[in-house]
Amino acid sequence: MSVLEAKITELQEAAAKQGDVVRSLKAHAKDGKADKAEVEAAIAQLQEIKLDLDAKQKEFEKTTGKVSSQSKEAFRAALTNLLERRLFYIPSFKIYGSVAGFYDYGPPGCAIKQNLTQAWRQHFVLEENMLEVECPAVTPEVVLKASGHVDRFTDYMVTDLKTGDPYRADHLVEGHLEALLEDTKAPLPAAEKREVKDLLAGVGEMDGAALGALITRFGIKAPDTKNDLSPPFPFNLMFKTSIGPKGDMVGYLRPETAQGIFVNFRDLLYYNGSKLPFAAAQIGNSYRNEISPRAGLLRVREFTQAEIEHFVNPDDKSHPKFASVAKLEPLLYSRELQMGEEKRPKPVALGDAVARGTIANETLAYFIGRTWLLFGRLGVDLKRMRFRQHLQHEMAHYAEDCWDAEVETTYGWVECAGLADRSAYDLRAHTAMSKTELNAYEKFTEPREVEVTTVTPNKKELGLGFKRDAKAVADALEALGEEDAMCLKSDLDAGKPGKVVVDGKAVQVTAPMVEIKRQQKRLAGRNFIPSVIEPSFGIGRILYCVFEHSYYTREGDEARAVLRFTPLVAPVKATVFPLVQKEQLNALATKISASLTAAGLSNLIDTTGNTIGKRYARTDEIGVPFAVTVDFQALENASVTLRERDSTAQIRVPIADVATLIRRLVDSATTWEDAAAEYPAVAKAAAEEQQ
Numbered sequence: 117m118s119v120l121e122a123k124i125t126e127l128q129e130a131a132a133k134q135g136d137v138v139r140s141l142k143a144h145a146k147d148g149k150a151d152k153a154e155v156e157a158a159i160a161q162l163q164e165i166k167l168d169l170d171a172k173q174k175e176f177e178k179t180t181g182k183v184s185s186q187s188k189e190a191f192r193a194a195l196t197n198l199l200e201r202r203l204f205y206i207p208s209f210k211i212y213g214s215v216a217g218f219y220d221y222g223p224p225g226c227a228i229k230q231n232l233t234q235a236w237r238q239h240f241v242l243e244e245n246m247l248e249v250e251c252p253a254v255t256p257e258v259v260l261k262a263s264g265h266v267d268r269f270t271d272y273m274v275t276d277l278k279t280g281d282p283y284r285a286d287h288l289v290e291g292h293l294e295a296l297l298e299d300t301k302a303p304l305p306a307a308e309k310r311e312v313k314d315l316l317a318g319v320g321e322m323d324g325a326a327l328g329a330l331i332t333r334f335g336i337k338a339p340d341t342k343n344d345l346s347p348p349f350p351f352n353l354m355f356k357t358s359i360g361p362k363g364d365m366v367g368y369l370r371p372e373t374a375q376g377i378f379v380n381f382r383d384l385l386y387y388n389g390s391k392l393p394f395a396a397a398q399i400g401n402s403y404r405n406e407i408s409p410r411a412g413l414l415r416v417r418e419f420t421q422a423e424i425e426h427f428v429n430p431d432d433k434s435h436p437k438f439a440s441v442a443k444l445e446p447l448l449y450s451r452e453l454q455m456g457e458e459k460r461p462k463p464v465a466l467g468d469a470v471a472r473g474t475i476a477n478e479t480l481a482y483f484i485g486r487t488w489l490l491f492g493r494l495g496v497d498l499k500r501m502r503f504r505q506h507l508q509h510e511m512a513h514y515a516e517d518c519w520d521a522e523v524e525t526t527y528g529w530v531e532c533a534g535l536a537d538r539s540a541y542d543l544r545a546h547t548a549m550s551k552t553e554l555n556a557y558e559k560f561t562e563p564r565e566v567e568v569t570t571v572t573p574n575k576k577e578l579g580l581g582f583k584r585d586a587k588a589v590a591d592a593l594e595a596l597g598e599e600d601a602m603c604l605k606s607d608l609d610a611g612k613p614g615k616v617v618v619d620g621k622a623v624q625v626t627a628p629m630v631e632i633k634r635q636q637k638r639l640a641g642r643n644f645i646p647s648v649i650e651p652s653f654g655i656g657r658i659l660y661c662v663f664e665h666s667y668y669t670r671e672g673d674e675a676r677a678v679l680r681f682t683p684l685v686a687p688v689k690a691t692v693f694p695l696v697q698k699e700q701l702n703a704l705a706t707k708i709s710a711s712l713t714a715a716g717l718s719n720l721i722d723t724t725g726n727t728i729g730k731r732y733a734r735t736d737e738i739g740v741p742f743a744v745t746v747d748f749q750a751l752e753n754a755s756v757t758l759r760e761r762d763s764t765a766q767i768r769v770p771i772a773d774v775a776t777l778i779r780r781l782v783d784s785a786t787t788w789e790d791a792a793a794e795y796p797a798v799a800k801a802a803a804e805e806q807q
């Protein structure tokens with residue numbers, strides 16, 4: 117830690133202590149046990165510490181170009197404290213000591229999560245006429261065997277050799293390399309720094325041996341005990357269960373919602389009039405037995421996913437609505453920029469990105485644009501959002517192009533959604549395993565003379581070679597796609613044995629076992645396995661980013677926390693306050709609250725005797741965008757004041773208009789600025805009196 121960082125920590129502690137002093141003096145002043153001058157002196161001292169802290173933090177940011185880790189930690193601690201105190205979310209099973217990686221959403225948390233999910237549904241499902249499905253979380257093994265999850269959905273784990281505590285190997289290595297790069301006391305020489313940076317960029321994709329080599333090379337130990345670590349070994353992240361009372365059918369809790377869509381492809385295509393392209397969507401919980409859940413909602417063991425599978429003809433990945441996003445300029449962090457010297461994302465028009473081949477096709481770029489628009493509407497600061505393209509070695513061999521939607525938080529850049537062109541991989545895998553053709557048919561406008569590949573297994577030769585398994589091998593040969601069949605043919609023609617995958621395992625076939633021919637045929641259409649473009653979102657991660665980007669403190673002697681949620685996602689849209697405890701005002705407030713409820717606007721009515729200022733502060737903390745105050749004028753001319761949370765400006769609105777106006781503000785049918793131009797402002801002094 118540098119001298120400057122140590123000073124920042126010291127000032128933060130001093131500010132917290134002085135804040136306590138101010139609060140206690142204020143309480144004593146109320147009881148007459150402290151005088152006004154004492155309170156004012158304590159406030160002045162607090163302001164001085166804060167000014168000094170601010171200056172030191174700015175100096176740190178200027179000299180290093182980074183936000184200090186203490187500022188980040190203090191910010192996050194204050195935010196998490198607020199979120200848990202106001203029951204946005206809390207660790208699950210708390211009275212039994214909690215279990216890592218599980219969180220309960222409380223009332224405002226449920227409401228905002230629901231609003232966010234609904235906004236997602238409106239933005240994608242309704243807008244694109246997607247086919248929404250809901251499938252079970254418990255999934256039979258065969259489905260996840262076909263998808264590759266049973267064999268390959270693993271992370272590398274290491275254990276503390278003395279205590280047995282588990283750690284995720286890549287996270288430990290990443291943390292160690294990051295610490296080396298950030299060590300200001302013993303900075304790395306330039307060449308080593310470059311090497312460590314390159315290693316860091318590749319950690320996510322390293323296998324166990326490569327991770328083990330780095331653990332040995334850098335002498336990485338268990339973080340809590342400094343004990344030695346075991347070599348890394350793969351750990352499957354799925355929760356295993358058994359289905360039925362006999363317990364003989366293996367099942368898993370789904371690790372993603374996507375498979376439910378793939379297995380229903382045939383019926384969905386039929387439902388869609390056998391026409392492509394079409395998209396199906398699913399919102400639901402997914403389960404991953406993460407080795408080391410951390411960072412609150414960001415890495416949990418049960419989370420809500422919202423996934424889209426957009427099926428297209430592999431020869432035509434254009435999108436009919438691409439023009440509507442072509443001019444948007446999100447920050448793109450392409451492969452080229454990540455490999456370059458500057459390593460910085462750039463705003464690029466999506467139309468240009470497709471034209472230059474940076475993004476593989478229009479459909480993928482369309483979803484990147486739509487994702488960017490949605491995140492903006494949800495309250496993510498778009499200057500702190502980027503789309504990072506997967507490096508070639510990060511992508512599965514079948515993927516054509518992948519981009520992660522990442523948002524910057526105090527934890528660094530967080531992947532909130534993955535957008536991938538997965539080619540025909542998933543449908544092909546389920547076709548092979550289920551023996552059900554998951555094809556689409558394309559009718560040509562004119563019949564075409566085409567060269568087709570026919571694969572004819574020789575059952576006798578296969579029987580000699582594979583005995584009981586001969587049928588499975590014959591089926592796998594018949595199910596080969598054009599490309600795989602040609603690969604096999606070229607091996608066989610060269611006199612070598614070729615490979616075919618049977619039930620997830622590669623087996624060798626020789627020339628007499630199969631005949632592969634190219635033939636000219638006149639065809640009216642063709643069957644093909646569609647490609648799929650998959651945008652996959654984690655609702656909890658997006659929500660956490662919205663929390664971070666919405667949180668700020670309003671300056672004053674006691675900094676007051678505010679969550680500047682957009683009206684669209686805010687858990688409560690309005691509060692209704694009678695100015696003072698009076699039966700007539702309370703009755704009117706109840707009536708206004710009922711009219712808001714009838715307009716579908718969640719609202720809270722607060723008839724506590726607290727000052728209006730305190731009541732505003734409590735609702736600012738849970739991000740309520742609008743507050744209706746019922747004052748005495750309401751009894752005279754049936755009007756109330758309406759306060760906007762961030763500007764704290766107030767306007768006077770006839771009671772008859774209140775519900776409609778708030779509805780319009782929430783639906784973005786009007787803006788606060790337009791409302792303020794339409795209704796008279798409440799004079800500053802009168803507004804302040806209410807604080």
Ligand SMILES: Nc1ncnc2c1ncn2[C@@H]1O[C@H](COP(=O)(O)OP(=O)(O)OP(=O)(O)O)[C@@H](O)[C@H]1O
Pocket residue numbers: 372404406413414415416417419421531532533534652653654655656657658
């Ligand atoms: N453990 C988790 N907790 C919360 N959200 C998650 C978790 N794992 C994945 N997600 C969310 O689901 C989305 C799609 O899942 P995907 O399989 O692409 O994630 P991933 O690449 O495995 O994520 P990561 O590399 O961070 O583990 C992610 O973009 C993320 O928003």
